[in-house]
Every structure is written in structure tokens, then in C-alpha cells.
Amino acid sequence: MSNLQTTEKWRPSASLILVAKSKSVGTNYNLLMLKRSDRTAIMPNQTVFPGGLLDTEADETVAWLQYFDEFGIKEEALRQLVLIHDNRPNILAPQGTGCYDRFFKRTSIWAREIILRLTALRECFEEVGILLCRNRNNLDYGQVAQYENVPDLEYWQQRVHNKPSEFLELCRTLKVVPDLWALYEWSAWASPATVGKRHETVFFIAFVDTQPTLLSEPSEVKQTMWLTPLEFLRLARLNEIWFLPPQVYELSRLLTIKDYESLLEFSKQRSRLGTTMFMPVAYVCGEAMVCVLPGDDFYVKESHLATEYIEFPGTSEEFRARAKLVHRYDLFGPAALNVELNFPPPNGHLKPQNLPKDLLKL
Incomplete structure (x- = not known):
């Protein structure tokens, strides 16, 4: 259901x-x-893209609008x-009772496409020390993200980590703006209604010419990795x-x-087609667990109300x-998803490929 109406039970977040x-x-x-880190992971060795929760005070403040105007x-x-x-x-719909135009009149009505980009960029800096930004001499809003080497990086990272609203002060000090235009909308996921701690997350994708130097925030990050999707x-x-x-x-x-280059061009063009929220709905089929996604014949229209596992009287076959x-995936264990999608993906997206059978031999 692409126009999923979530409530405060789903906390908004962004990943990069x-x-x-x-x-x-x-x-x-x-x-x-x-x-x-062991303190923040829900399972040992949990691995994620950089990102985290939207912080209203840090990401939704009209001070950003004022700064953009000054810049x-x-x-x-x-x-x-x-x-x-x-x-x-809902996570990407206009917030409040106004229309999008009110966002540009410095009210508290914000466009979530901008807020969540700020969230993703702030969290990326907090977690691994990467500041994707542009200065006044480089405001060409290019396809590839730019990043800044931050003096006193550890000091600023801890300052933003301890108080997220300091991300704006960091940008003021360095005379840069977050590179919002290099983040392309990629996908959106919401936690199933069956789980206790629920999040809804917008995934953005961004591209850099070279791997930036990283500084892991020790209370949040145990290890960083640059690898291919297959690896x-x-x-x-x-x-x-x-x-x-x-x-x-x-x-x-x-x-x-x-x-x-092909992925960059695809991401740029596809991002204008919008995003469908994926909230899995879980079915129990004998000993198997099958999660269905939007477009599947068994997808529940009001998926946010599916707070219990749905019993199917038969096997997964x-x-x-x-x-x-x-449009579904079977759960066989950690990261062992078998994805099936037998129609064109929504929003002009890529069709997921199941893992090669000889994967372990690579």
C-alpha cells in the first residue's frame, strides 16, 4: 500500500x-x-547502511531555511x-496542515524530502565522520556528492553526536551546506506491525568518486566496510x-x-518516479515464515493493522x-532471504536477484 498511513508507533528515520x-x-x-556496536545492535554483528532516527530539533528547525537563504x-x-x-x-508526504508552498514561507510546515536528507547526512557524519557538503564556490548541484575534510574531526563528531542540532553549527563554521542534491530517493521500508519497536525508513543513495576517510563513532560503530553488494x-x-x-x-x-556510472544514471532517473512503502505482512505456513510485500495477491490493504502473524492452513508451496x-520473501535464517517478484517492480525500480547458488565458493 503506497499511501500507508502510519502513526506515532512508527518512528521516522533515514539511511544512506x-x-x-x-x-x-x-x-x-x-x-x-x-x-x-554491541550496545546498539539487536543481534551480534548487525550490519547496516549509515543512518538513524529523525531528530525534530536538529533536522526540522526553520533555522536550516534561514541558513540556506543566507548561503x-x-x-x-x-x-x-x-x-x-x-x-x-506518509513519511514523505507534506507534514502539518499546510501545502508544500508553505514550506518556502518559513513556517513550521516542512517538506520531508528535505528533512530526511538532513537526517541521513547528519547521521552519516555522526557515525563515520563523512560530511557530504558544498561550499559557495561549488553550488552546481552536481550528480556526484562532494565531501569536506573537517578540521578537528573527532571533536566535531562528538559534539554532533552529543547534540544533533550542532550539525547546523558545524556547517556554519565551515561555511558549507549539506549536499542534499546528491541524495537520490531510493526506497522506503516500515517495520512489520508484529514487532514492538517500529521504524519507517527512507533509503537514499549517493555517489562519490573516491572512498572518503572514515572515523567511527565508538559507541555506535564497531567496524566499517567498503564492499560490493555480492561480497x-x-x-x-x-x-x-x-x-x-x-x-x-x-x-x-x-x-x-x-x-x-550506470547505477548513478539509473538512480538519478528513477528517483523522480516516487517510492512505495514496503511494510512486510507475515504469514505462517506450517514451519515456514513468508513475508508478503505490496502488489502480492495476499498483501493486506491496511498492513499497519496486521499486528498478529497470519496463519495459512498449508505449506509455503x-x-x-x-x-x-x-511479491514476497521466505525467511530461512539470518540474511537467507529467497525473494520472489513476478511482475514489474513498482516505481520503475530494479528487480531483486536471488543469491547465486555458488555464492559460498566465490
Whole structure:
């Protein structure tokens, strides 16, 4: 259901899929992922893209609008980040009672496309010390993200970590603006209604020409990794890292494009087509667990009300045979998702590929 109406039970957040060009043969780019610290992980070796919760005080303040204006950012440059579609998921819909135009009149009505980009960029700096930004001499809003080497990086990282609203002060001090225009809308996921702690997350994708130097925030990050999608999935199959289903699904999509420039062009064009919220609905079929996604014949229209597992009187094979349109994944263990999608992906997106059978031999 693309226009999912979530409530305060789902906390909004943003993640950043950061793609760095490499000289490797085959897949010529790497992705940045991080192992969460033992304090923050829900499972040992949980691995995620950089990101975290929206902070209203830090990300939603009108002080950002004032700063953009002082910096010389024109209204048209901000408007190009706003996508108006009839079926926007709630997390990306206009907030409050006003329309988008009120956002540009310095009210408390914000466009979430801008807020969540600020969230993703702030969290990326907090967690691994990467500041994607532009200065006054480089306001060309290019396709590839720019980043700044931050003096006293550890000091600023801790300052922002302890008080997220200090991210704006960091930008003021360095005389830069967050590179919002290099983040392309990629996907959106919401926690199933069956879980206790629920989040809804917008995934953005951004590209850099070279791998930036990283500084891990020790209370949040145990290890950082630059690897290809296939290498990450292989490590998950070997039980060396652990993913939640959204990470597996997105990595499986990225298996489709192995070229950096091709992925950049695809991401730029696809981002204008919008996003469908993926909130899995879980069915129990005998001993198997099957999670269905939007477009599947068994998807529940009001998925946010599916707070209990749905019992199906039969096997997963029988469950599959009952559907003509299939968009689902089977859960077999950590990161062992078997994704099936038998119709064109929504929003012009990539069709996920299941892991090669010889993956462990690579």
C-alpha cells in the first residue's frame, strides 16, 4: 500500500546507501556499511547502511531555511528536491496542515524530502565522520556528492553526536551546506506491525568518486566496510555479518547493476518516479515464515493493522500456488532471504536477484 498511513508507533528515520567508485573488475563500485556496536545492535554483528532516527530539533528547525537563504540557496534549488505524487507514503508526504508552498514561507510546515536528507547526512557524519557538503564556490548541484575534510574531526563528531542540532553549527563554521542534491530517493521500508519497536525508513543513495576517510563513532560503530553488494551478501551467508530483511532486499536489487556510472544514471532517473512503502505482512505456513510485500495477491490493504502473524492452513508451496501476483520473501535464517517478484517492480525500480547458488565458493 503506497499511501500507508502510519502513526506515532512508527518512528521516522533515514539511511544512506553510499556508493564509491572503484577500479575493480566486475563490479566497479563499493558500498559503505557498518557493524553496529554491541550496545546498539539487536543481534551480534548487525550490519547496516549509515543512518538513524529523525531528530525534530536538529533536522526540522526553520533555522536550516534561514541558513540556506543566507548561503544563497535559491528556492528553486530546494523545490527540485520535492516530489509531488498522489500516492506518496506518509513519511514523505507534506507534514502539518499546510501545502508544500508553505514550506518556502518559513513556517513550521516542512517538506520531508528535505528533512530526511538532513537526517541521513547528519547521521552519516555522526557515525563515520563523512560530511557530504558544498561550499559557495561549488553550488552546481552536481550528480556526484562532494565531501569536506573537517578540521578537528573527532571533536566535531562528538559534539554532533552529543547534540544533533550542532550539525547546523558545524556547517556554519565551515561555511558549507549539506549536499542534499546528491541524495537520490531510493526506497522506503516500515517495520512489520508484529514487532514492538517500529521504524519507517527512507533509503537514499549517493555517489562519490573516491572512498572518503572514515572515523567511527565508538559507541555506535564497531567496524566499517567498503564492499560490493555480492561480497556483503556472501559474508551474510557465511554468518559473519547479520542483516535485517530490508538490507538483504536492497543489496539483492543492487546485484542487477555492476557499473558505477550506470547505477548513478539509473538512480538519478528513477528517483523522480516516487517510492512505495514496503511494510512486510507475515504469514505462517506450517514451519515456514513468508513475508508478503505490496502488489502480492495476499498483501493486506491496511498492513499497519496486521499486528498478529497470519496463519495459512498449508505449506509455503501451497501458499505460493494460491497467488497469481507474487511479491514476497521466505525467511530461512539470518540474511537467507529467497525473494520472489513476478511482475514489474513498482516505481520503475530494479528487480531483486536471488543469491547465486555458488555464492559460498566465490
